[in-house]
Amino acid sequence: MATLSARALAGIPEIRPGDDLAEAIATAAGPGELKAGMVVAIAHTVVSKAEGALVDLATIEPGPRALELGRGQGRDPRVVQVALEQSAEILRAERGVLISRTRHGFVCANAGVDSSNAAGRDQVLVLPADPDASARSLRARLAELSGLARAQAPAVMITDSFGRAWRHGQTDVAIGLAGLAPLDDWRGRTDAHGLRLHATWLAIADAAAGAADLVRAKDSAEPVVLIEGLERFVGAEDGPGALALLRPAAEDLFS
């Protein structure tokens, strides 16, 4: 079995709306560094910034629910209003926490609205409108800039930090994917004893997102991590994307 390795890419400049993020990554990596079979893990914050997925809080008029939740949770009601607008469904709003299902289908706190990573104190970042499309577009552009054939392009994974229902802390998960398999399905296959592996369905991309997060400090400007050793999960096709990781609401036991 190959060794897994992950290293943060130094030298990504501050990203602003309209910037060519793929070019910033290719330049920081340098010639020949982006390879077939590699996974380029990118924190969603820089993708959101490049795409202009920023909301100016001065333009936000909090509604009655945002005012009430903001008051109850000691939070800026305008930020709560943005989170409500990014949500398809509110699962919990208690004890200072707002857990919702986003328009994309992700279940997370505050619909992924992020005030700490925005460029200014009067702005918040929201998730990319279609993170799988963002990943596909970044992958195509990285292939072009690296002079690699399309089928040899490194995979692209866009990540965010999500909390978990029953465990403290956050881990990074994949919210956008191009070229990396989201899941590895061993259900129905047999183990080394010939016994059926009935419940083995591995969330490869989420594990890889967690690995990427381990090599960057949260206060550093290191949004991009290069992962090697996952070649067997990287394909020429962009694949089903991170949406394939979402349990449909109809199968949800915990909302």
Add this chain to the structure above:
Amino acid sequence: MATLSARALAGIPEIRPGDDLAEAIATAAGPGELKAGMVVAIAHTVVSKAEGALVDLATIEPGPRALELGRGQGRDPRVVQVALEQSAEILRAERGVLISRTRHGFVCANAGVDSSNAAGRDQVLVLPADPDASARSLRARLAELSGLARAQAPAVMITDSFGRAWRHGQTDVAIGLAGLAPLDDWRGRTDAHGLRLHATWLAIADAAAGAADLVRAKDSAEPVVLIEGLERFVGAEDGPGALALLRPAAEDLFS
């Protein structure tokens, strides 16, 4: 920032009740391979086997609830009975899934009872009785066998694969820890823009468990993975253990 690397350790023999698992690991690693600052990630299955945490299904008399759930879910009622006995609380029992809080406090499917990894078809594996104590004991023994001072011992992490409420597939998480920090707390600290990182509390150990799982195929006999690059989270003290990762039932919004 250091590079993270993870590689599976080849040559671990089949583990049986009473075996010295630490010795099997030290022998497979070879002299000088286990180092200070390293994390030795061990699938709980071999820890359970070494500790004899196996249940002979012939000794199990399923009660009425196990019979009913087994019938409804098309599962062996004796395996369901073992899962019920390993549970402190049943959270959901529907759609072929039994989600419970184990006696330790872990929320997972089937209370961690595993039929696929047991040595025989008439046995199931259960989680170690006290995985943090198992990790501490393995760490102490690994230090001894490697000739390292106690404070220089590699950290030990015992892992299991857990499903997630709203996402498909499983990821590995830490269920026992000695020497590795479970969480890295950035709450209240500031990011590169001087803005407060209000929701940044990283589940280091769970991310590391996921990374370890990426380098072993599920059907291979590779229960042990060596991780380097997490030296800053490895301490001389064994630390709070994996129980520190559990959200107390009183803070649980989803049971």
